Amino acid sequence: MSGGSFYQRDRTWHPPAFTPGYKTSVTRSPQKALIALDNTLSEMTGPVFGHDMIGELDNDLIRNFAKDGEPIGQRIIVHGRVLDEDGRGVPGALVEFWQANGGGRYRHKKETYLAPLDPNFGGCGRTITADDGSYRFRTIKPGPYPWPNGVNDWRPAHIHFSIFGLGFAQRLITQMYFEGDPLIWQCPIVATIPDRAAVERLVAPLDMANTVPMDARAYKFDIVLRGRRSTMFENRMEGN
Amino acid sequence: MVQSLDRLKESASQTAGPYVHIGCTPNYCGIEGVYAEDLGKHMVDADTKGERIRIVGRVFDGVGTPLKDALVEIWQADADGLYPSPGETRGKADPNFSGFGRSPGDMATGEFVFETIKPGKVPFKDGRLQAPHVTLWIVARGINIGLHTRMYFGDEAAANEADPILSRIEHRSRVPTLIAARSEENGVPTYRHDISLQGENETIFFDI
Numbered sequence: 001m002s003g004g005s006f007y008q009r010d011r012t013w014h015p016p017a018f019t020p021g022y023k024t025s026v027t028r029s030p031q032k033a034l035i036a037l038d039n040t041l042s043e044m045t046g047p048v049f050g051h052d053m054i055g056e057l058d059n060d061l062i063r064n065f066a067k068d069g070e071p072i073g074q075r076i077i078v079h080g081r082v083l084d085e086d087g088r089g090v091p092g093a094l095v096e097f098w099q100a101n102g103g104g105r106y107r108h109k110k111e112t113y114l115a116p117l118d119p120n121f122g123g124c125g126r127t128i129t130a131d132d133g134s135y136r137f138r139t140i141k142p143g144p145y146p147w148p149n150g151v152n153d154w155r156p157a158h159i160h161f162s163i164f165g166l167g168f169a170q171r172l173i174t175q176m177y178f179e180g181d182p183l184i185w186q187c188p189i190v191a192t193i194p195d196r197a198a199v200e201r202l203v204a205p206l207d208m209a210n211t212v213p214m215d216a217r218a219y220k221f222d223i224v225l226r227g228r229r230s231t232m233f234e235n236r237m238e239g240n
Numbered sequence: 241m242v243q244s245l246d247r248l249k250e251s252a253s254q255t256a257g258p259y260v261h262i263g264c265t266p267n268y269c270g271i272e273g274v275y276a277e278d279l280g281k282h283m284v285d286a287d288t289k290g291e292r293i294r295i296v297g298r299v300f301d302g303v304g305t306p307l308k309d310a311l312v313e314i315w316q317a318d319a320d321g322l323y324p325s326p327g328e329t330r331g332k333a334d335p336n337f338s339g340f341g342r343s344p345g346d347m348a349t350g351e352f353v354f355e356t357i358k359p360g361k362v363p364f365k366d367g368r369l370q371a372p373h374v375t376l377w378i379v380a381r382g383i384n385i386g387l388h389t390r391m392y393f394g395d396e397a398a399a400n401e402a403d404p405i406l407s408r409i410e411h412r413s414r415v416p417t418l419i420a421a422r423s424e425e426n427g428v429p430t431y432r433h434d435i436s437l438q439g440e441n442e443t444i445f446f447d448i
C-alpha cells in the first residue's frame with residue numbers, strides 16, 4: 001500500500017527527550033529544537049519484510065531457545081493488532097519483542113542482576129502481522145527487576161516491542177506492561193510519559209477469552225502507528 | 241457539538257533500554273540459534289548496482305562519551321534513487337539491494353558500520369532533486385523516543401548546496417553536522433559520520 005505523508009507526531013503525548021527522573025536521559029537528550037521535515041519519499045517509504053523471513057519458532061519464546069526442557073515461569077500468549085491512527089489494521093508489519101526471563105534476568109553480557117539465567121530461555125522473538133494487522137506470540141511472563149537509577153528502582157514486568165510499519169516515519173519502539181502491576185506507577189521510565197492516558201494504552205489487559213485452558217493465559221496488546229494522508233492532492237502545491 | 245474525528249493516538253514511545261540488542265541483533269549479543277542472521281546485517285550482494293561504500297561513526301553523549309549500547313538503523317535509495325519499498329511508485333528498485341541496514345555499536349568502541357552503496361538522488365515533494373542522503377534512526381538506553389536524522393555526502397558539495405532541505409536550515413553553522421567526509425579506509429570509500437546527542441556540535445535531528 002502506498003500513501004501520502006504521515007500525520008504529525010504528537011510530541012506532547014510521547015515522552016520528551018529530557019526527563020531527569022530517568023537519569024540516563026540527562027546526557028543523551030538533544031537540547032536543540034527538532035527541525036520539522038515534512039515527509040519526503042525518504043520518510044514515506046520503508047523496508048518490508050516477507051513472511052518467508054520468519055522461522056517457525058520465531059514467535060514462540062517458550063521453544064525458540066529451549067535446550068533440554070521448557071523455560072520456568074508463567075506461560076502466556078500475547079496477541080493484538082497493529083493499527084494506524086485511523087483504526088485500520090497494518091498488514092505486513094514486522095514486530096520484534098524482547099524481555100527478561102521469569103525471574104527478571106536478561107540474557108546479556110552486561111546484565112548483572114543476581115537472578116539466574118534460564119538455560120531454556122533466550123528472550124527474543126518476532127512475527128509479521130496478518131492482513132488484518134493481527135499478531136500473536138507465546139512466551140513466559142517476565143519478572144520485574146531492579147535497575148541502577150535510584151537506589152531502589154524496579155522496572156515493572158514488561159516486554160519491549162519494536163515495530164516497522166509501512167514507512168520509515170512510523171518506526172517505533174515501546175514497552176508493554178501487565179494489567180494490575182503496582183510497579184507501573186512507581187517506574188521512572190514509565191513516568192517519562194507525561195499523560196496517564198498514554199501510559200494506560202501501554203498496559204495490556206488479561207484476556208481470559210483467549211487463554212488456552214490448562215496451558216496459558218492471554219494478554220491483549222494493540223499497538224497504534226502513525227496514520228497517513230491519502231495520496232490524493234499530494235505533490236501539487238508547487239509546480240510538478 | 242460537531243462530529244468526532246474519532247482518531248486513535250499513536251502508542252507512546254518508550255526507551256529501547258540497555259538490551260535492545262537482545263531483540264534486534266540477538267546473534268551479535270550472543271543469543272545464537274534463534275535467527276539465522278541478524279536483521280539488516282547485509283544490505284548488498286555481489287550483484288548490487290552502484291559504488292560500494294562504508295558508513296562508519298559513533299554516537300556521543302553530552303559528556304563526549306561514545307554510546308556502547310545504541311542501535312543505529314539506516315534507510316536509503318538504491319544507486320538510481322529508487323526505494324526498495326512498496327511505497328515506491330516511480331519504478332522498480334534494484335532487487336539486489338535492501339535499502340535497510342541495522343548496526344549495533346561495537347561493544348568496545350561504540351562504532352557502527354554499514355557496508356552499502358552510494359544512493360542516487362530522490363525527488364523532493366515539488367519535484368526538485370534532493371542531494372544523495374541516508375536516513376538514520378537512533379535508539380538507546382536514555383533515549384526516550386527514536387531520533388531521526390540524515391547523512392549527506394561530503395563529496396556532493398554542489399548537490400548539497402541545492403538540496404531543498406539543507407538549504408532551508410536557518411542555523412547554517414549546524415548544517416555540517418549532517419555531512420560526512422569521504423576518505424579511503426582499507427581501499428574502500430568510507431564516510432565517517434559521528435553523531436552528537438548534545439553540545440556544541442549537536443547533530444540536527446528532524447521531526448518527520
Ligand SMILES: [Fe+3]
Nearest residue numbers: 155158160257
Ligand atoms: Fe527491560
